[in-house]
Amino acid sequence: MNDAELYNKSNIITKTDALQCLEEYGKRIKWKNGEITVLDIGCGDGGVTMGILKKFIPDNCERLVGCDISENMVHFANKQYANDHTSFMVLNIEGDLPNKLRGTFDYVFSFYALHWIQQQEVAFANIYDLLSERGECFLVFLAHTPVFDVYRVLSRSTKWKFWMKDVERFISPYIDCLEPEKKVKQMMTSIGFTSVEVECLHKTFVYPNLDVLKGLVTSINPFEIPKDLEEDFLLDYFNVLRDLRIIDHASSNVDGPTKATFNYRLIVAKGRKALIF
Template identity: 75%
Template sequence: MNNAELYHRSNTKQKRDSLQCLEEYGKRIKWKNGRITVIDIGCGDGSVTTSILKKNIPNNCERLLGCDISENMVQFANEHYANDHTSFTVQDIEGDLPTEFRGNFDNAFSFFVLHWIQNQEMAFTNIYDLLKIEGECFLVFVAHTLMFEVYRILSRSTRWKFWLKDVERFISPYHDCQDPVKKVKQMMTSIGFTSVEVEFLQKAFTFPNLDALKDFVRSINPFQIPKDLEEDYLLDLFNVLRDVRIIDYASSNVDGPIKATLNYSLIVAKGRK
């Protein structure tokens, strides 16, 4: 997940869903009068921060900061999107916050990041600590997707179990949860958030062709597969995608592209400090 250029050209699904969630739920966000500061947690290559989020926040934003754990992503974002009011920095939301970050933001956003974090309590506590009093967060992350099951299946294979031995680190903490909405609400309330709202959304994304699916899979792959094994890994992964019917050769038109549809569910959470 450190290849910024690959992620940049492969994150169409993330852009679509981020925009849809902002358009559908963004009207509930409380914006402060006067100058505001905004942080985007897990900004990746910076494209969602600038092409989606920036266009959906008020003009009175004097500072928009994107942060990400990946130095490569932050470097790419600064090279392509930084300006006088927008910048990007390396920061792990699951780690220790710099003193200057605490209580310094009116609004905190995060899109397609928090499901990678196992210590949810720490991440959400840090988000709370980032906010000023009466500041708000707006968070979108994956609850369940068949891709997680694909990783688990590969991790049980003789060939890939060594490289995927830490597979559970990269499964959403809500993937096996019966009531993720209740779990997130309880956690946010216990941390101190008020006006907590949590929604559960069923989503689907159809890839235009197998090359687009391949780039997407590679761009979000969390495992350190050696370069000389990468093509074999992708071949085996695609076989599993076929077995779980993400890739559906049977129902695809003979003369058209092979159908590939990913079904998944999202959590949209909002809370105030």
């Protein structure tokens, strides 16, 4: 998950859903008067932060910060997008927060990042601590996608199980949950968030060709597959997609124009930090 340049070219599903969710739910965000600070968690290459999120942030934003666990992604984002009011930093939202960041952001966003986190309570508690009083968060992440099904299938194969021993680390903790929105809302409320709204959307995304999907699969692959086995892994990956009827079974050419149709579940969550007396 460190090929920032490839990810920048391939993550069209993240950009599409970020835009759609902000257009549909962004009007519910109560923007403060005066200068504000904004954080984007799991910013990756910075493309969504600057190309989409920034367009929805009012002009009174004094500071926009993107953070990601990947040093390569952060380096790429700073090189491409950093300016006097925008910067990117390395931060593990599942780890210990630096004290200097606690309570410093009026708004926290995250798109397509939190499903990689297994310690959900830790991550959401950290988001709460990052927010200033009455600060708001707007979070978009996956409950299920066929990508997770592919990981599980390949991890059970004799051929790939050695390289995918920790497969569940890279699968959404909500994949087997029938009503993930209820679980997320309960967790956020127990942490202290108020005005909590959580929805689980059933969505479909069609990749126009397999080249784009191949780029995304390669750029987000979390497993350390040896270089000489990468092409073989990719072939098996796409064969599983065909078995799952994601890709037309009749197509045998990974680089061909065949479309791939993904049906997935997306969680949209919003909450506010309570006023501290």
